[in-house]
Structure formats: structure tokens, C-alpha cells
Amino acid sequence: MTDWTEKYRPSSLSELRGNDKARDALREWAETWDDHRKAVILHGPPGIGKTSAAHALAADKGWPTIELNASDSRTKDVIERVAGEAAKSGTLTGGGGGRRLLIMDEADNIHGNADRGGSRAITSLVKEASQPMILIANDFYEMSNGLRNACEDIEFRGVSKRSILPVLRDLCRKEGIEFDSEALEQIAETNSGDLRGAIKDLQALAEGKDRLTPEDVVTSERDTTEGVFDYLDTVIKNAGPQEALEASYDVDETPDDLINWIEDNMPKDYHGEELVVAYDFLANADRWLGRVRATQNYSFWRYAGDNMTAGVAAARREEKGGWTRYGPPSYWSKLGRSRGTRDKRDYIARKIAEANGVSMSTARRKIMPQLAVMTHHCKNRELTVAMAARYELDEEHVAFVTGSGKNTNKVESIVEDAQELREAASVAASQGAFEGTAEGDHDASESADDSEESDPAAAEETSEEDPSEEDEQAGLSEFM
8 A cells, every 4th residue: 555645745835734934934945045055954853744845845846856865875975976966966857947956864863973974074065065955854953063054944843733634634535535523633633743643643544444433543542651651560560571572562662762761760669679780771771772873773772672671670679569650751862852942951061061171962962961860859959059050050951950940949049059159269269369348449449550550560460460261260160
């Protein structure tokens, strides 16, 4: 059976559902390309029409397309040979005013040295291209700063239920399937934001049927967050290793996300030795996930899955009963889904990177998660104050790292104490230059003014004795 998402892919931008502003911005980018000659990044969650929009634009403009999946062809040589020739040379077909469109999907799956120069090659390519280029990404902020700055960007948002419903009705009519409106509403509600997921669900539910009813949808709903909670009960409390592993196959979460669900909720039921053993298995799982990210070899997922499911279940030393309030993971991979959240995350990462002399990526992926654990809910108050002082964080950023409410008295007092700590550190770094009474300061100021007027050489000598910037930095680091 033909995939309906391909069979009914929009053939024109005018047929694209939802994201009207993004659609209009993409059309304007194409119409003015000769003026700016910049590539564009289409970014947003999966399943919302980014790739469809790129192909629809090409159809509207009469531009032949060349597609390249960045995660499949990730080396510098491949990118320069395949994409470079396409982007720098004229079209062979001569259509659309001599233009061809290069579409590079999964452009956020290129990460620095791991792709053997691929990221640098693409950044160089978009700067030199003489043909229009569209890069497609789920997470705009996973791309390098150099690549982001070299391109325009257009954000696509989740498609609303109101925009999904007309698409589902139209597909049913084209396929000759009768339907109850409530059934389509349930599909649209379940997949709110994900048009592709809604179409795939509709096709799966309608297969072999002449009519779609609400009962068909209820009995076939996909696993969502509730399924994850049931699974946590299974792996942490009830199942043996083999059963826990098999149960994970039915959970609609990638191993990268599932490990965060288990890690955050496991300590609510595991204690002592079993917690130590379980964390050891999770550490092994994380190592395998790291290999997946480094090599893009997804066959390693199975080893990560074995450790985080069967291993955690095997670590249990006693029966677990009762009800546990499980919650979604707090780790950073579950954050950053809105622009505001990503901006907070990147602001904090930038402060950490500047203060510690590390990259933004290191700050975001390695240092921030450790700070989150150490300052969780501000329980270690002294450390939280030191962190806020060191990185000059205000209430919303302290709340972001610690998971506390930004308007609570606790967070406000921490930020106030951090300000006092910075001021004290500055005074200490000044080697006593600012000590004394207000009157003494005033007299000293007048004396200094008189001295400067009468003896410029003395004033110059005084300025040479001012504390250096290096001394100030040393003072600021003393309280860490």
C-alpha cells in the first residue's frame, strides 16, 4: 500500500496546511534569492511539513531538486562532491530560470569532529553556493553557530488540531472512506502538532474499512506518556530482565529519551545497593548511546536498551509495592522545545562557557546537567548561591537550572545573596581600594583630584597601581 504522506504530499505551497507565516516567508525567500543569495534553514518538530514545503516550493518555482540526507552522507568529501557540485553549478535541465534547489535533510545531525569535517564543509558550502539551498532541521540550536549565522532561518510550528482536521476529512473523501467526525477529531487530538503522524494513524486505522468510527480509534490509540508510566511500573517494580526488555519494545520513546525517564524515576523506588547497581547499568547504557551519537550506528541502540531495561530490572533486590508518583524527566533533552526555553538554556550555557573557557556545547551538554543535579531545588543553598554569583544568573535562570519556581522567596534570596557575594568578591579583588567610610571616600576623592591637578606624574603613578583585570578574575573565582 502506498504511504499516504507521499501519495498526498502537497504539490504547491498553497496546499500546505498550517504554518501560514512560515510558508509566506519561504516563498519570499525564494522570490528574493537573487538579491540575498543565502541558504535557508527550515526548523521545527518532526512531522509538521518542512520537507513537504521545500518540495512544494520547488514545484511552484519549476526548480529541479537534488536531495541529500546529512546524517547518511556525513563526510566532508561526500558533501563537497555531491552537494558542492549541485549548489555551485547551473542546472542541467534549464528549468525555473536556470535554477536547481538543493535540499539537505537532517542538517542538525552534523556535529563537529564526529562527522569528519562535514559541518565545516556545509558551512563553507552555503557561503559559496550559486544555487538555492534549503537545510531542514528539527533542532535549530543543535547546529553550529557558524552554520546558523550563514543562513536565514524560518521556524515551523506544530500543526494545530484545527488545521489537521480538514486534511483528514479530505483524505477520507479521496479514499472513499466514510467517517464519524468524532473519530477524526480523536485522531487529530492525539496527534496535535504532528500532521504526518495523524495521516499515518488515519491510514493504519482505515485499512480494510469502509467506515471509521470512534470505537476504531479508541481501541487503536498509540502509546503516549501514559504508556511510559505503565512501563516504569513494569521495569522498576514488577518485571524480570527479559520481560522488562520486551516491554520496552512497545513504548513510543527513543532510547535517548527512555533512559532519562528511567534515570529520573528509578530513585523513587530503588535504594542502597540496588540503586548503585542500577546506576551502573544506566552508565553502560549511556556509553552505548554516546557511541550511537558519535558514529550514527544505530545498531548500538540494542546494547543501550539491554542495560537500561533488563539491567535495571535485574538490579532490583526486593519486591516493590504501592503507587509511586512518576513524573517526566527533567534532563535537558526534554527541555528546549520552545524558543523561550531554548533561549534560557543557551543564555546560561553562554555564561558558563565565558566564565570557564569552554565551548557552548560543553557547557550545555556536560556542565549544565551536573549543576542541575548538584543544585536541585536549591537544597545545597551555598553551592546554588555560588553558582548564581559565578555566572551572574537572575531568578529565571536559577529557577531553570534548579527546577524551582522563579518567583519563590527561596530563589529571590539566593539571587540577592549572589549579588552580595559578587560585590564582596569585587571589594576583595580591589585590595582594599574601596574600604573606608563615605566621608573618608569623599576626602580621598578630593585629595586625589587635587593631587592630579598639582602633580600629573603622581596621578599616572596611582593609575598604574590599580588592580588588573586578571586580579579581579582571581577574586571572583575565590568563592567557587
